[in-house]
Amino acid sequence: xxxxxxxxFINLRNVININNFGAIGSILNITQxxxxxxxPYCININDDIIPHKSAKLTGKKVSSAMxxxxxxxxxxxxxxxxxxxxxxxxxxxxxxxxxxxxENFTQKDINSAIRYLFPSGLYxxxxxxxxxxxxxxxxxxxxxxxxxxxxxxxxxxxxxKPNYYEVLHNIAKSMIHLNKIEDxxxxxxxxxxxxxxxxxxxxxxxxxxxxxxxxxxxLLDKEYDxxxxxxxxxxxxxxxxxxxxxxxxxxxxxxxINEDIKIPKPEYDNDNRPFVLIDRCARKNTRxxxxxxxxxxxxxxxxxxxxxxxxxxQCREQIDDVIA
Numbered sequence: 001x002x003x004x005x006x007x008x009f010i011n012l013r014n015v016i017n018i019n020n021f022g023a024i025g026s027i028l029n030i031t032q033x034x035x036x037x038x039x040p041y042c043i044n045i046n047d048d049i050i051p052h053k054s055a056k057l058t059g060k061k062v063s064s065a066m067x068x069x070x071x072x073x074x075x076x077x078x079x080x081x082x083x084x085x086x087x088x089x090x091x092x093x094x095x096x097x098x099x100x101x102x103e104n105f106t107q108k109d110i111n112s113a114i115r116y117l118f119p120s121g122l123y124x125x126x127x128x129x130x131x132x133x134x135x136x137x138x139x140x141x142x143x144x145x146x147x148x149x150x151x152x153x154x155x156x157x158x159x160x161k162p163n164y165y166e167v168l169h170n171i172a173k174s175m176i177h178l179n180k181i182e183d184x185x186x187x188x189x190x191x192x193x194x195x196x197x198x199x200x201x202x203x204x205x206x207x208x209x210x211x212x213x214x215x216x217x218x219l220l221d222k223e224y225d226x227x228x229x230x231x232x233x234x235x236x237x238x239x240x241x242x243x244x245x246x247x248x249x250x251x252x253x254x255x256x257i258n259e260d261i262k263i264p265k266p267e268y269d270n271d272n273r274p275f276v277l278i279d280r281c282a283r284k285n286t287r288x289x290x291x292x293x294x295x296x297x298x299x300x301x302x303x304x305x306x307x308x309x310x311x312x313x314q315c316r317e318q319i320d321d322v323i324a
Contacts, residue, residue, distance in 0.1 A: 098116075121314035121317075164219060178243060197241060211227070211250065273293055273295050275294060300319065
């Protein structure tokens with residue numbers, strides 16, 4: 001009798017499975033609960049029920065090393081946030097002093113204003129007054145790479161250089177994107193025009209140390225060379241113009257000579273010696289006139305006197321250094 005009941009139970013279990021549960025369940029008024037029908041099991045009433053892996057674990061213990069790591073990261077972020085806020089306030093004050101628009105006051109304008117307001121005779125630039133962005137002063141750091149459970153945020157963390165390999169990953173994605181654009185152009189029977197290719201004649205690739213500052217990772221020479229080769233392959237693509245914004249992130253603009261700058265032509269005196277006369281030389285409220293004579297005697301004359309016209313030794317050294 002017991003064997004017969006067991007056999008019937010097995011047959012009933014085979015019928016009531018996941019596929020047939022809807023039909024049989026409606027007849028027998030059975031409700032399916034979290035795979036109980038397909039995966040039957042029994043427990044003792046005194047046993048502890050083990051929660052599913054997907055259940056959130058509360059009260060996780062965080063190691064002291066992880067807490068210290070996260071605290072250092074948060075402290076640095078708060079410190080930089082405060083420094084940047086103070087820098088922005090100081091920049092606005094400085095722009096108002098100079099009568100400029102604070103919204104369009106660049107770092108170049110800041111440097112010029114500092115030199116004007118705080119003239120210094122010190123030769124070492126590190127000793128001269130300056131006002132730089134906090135990132136330029138303190139440098140940039142990586143943010144916390146782990147969460148409280150120790151799981152890394154970046155999907156390429158285990159490559160040991162996630163930012164570097166992410167750039168290579170983006171190069172590959174850009175190449176695929178350019179290939180699709182090229183295919184669309186060819187489908188229309190249109191030849192790739194030269195203007196579809198990016199022009200990099202006025203820029204150059206970032207140096208290794210500059211790239212390391214952006215990526216916040218130290219690179220080997222072969223890794224830097226591979227990066228340049230990969231980017232150059234992207235540049236050589238017939239429609240590389242469509243990836244210009246990405247490419248220019250890793251290039252530096254070359255300083256070009258302004259064609260509008262007028263270089264004064266030398267004049268000649270009665271002795272047929274060339275000279276250049278620059279008038280209205282301004283320094284604060286002072287105006288001066290400088291005359292440089294070619295094939296001269298090497299003497300410096302200031303209002304009829306030599307360098308002793310200035311009592312301050314720094315002024316003498318500055319003039320002598322410029323002439324030398």
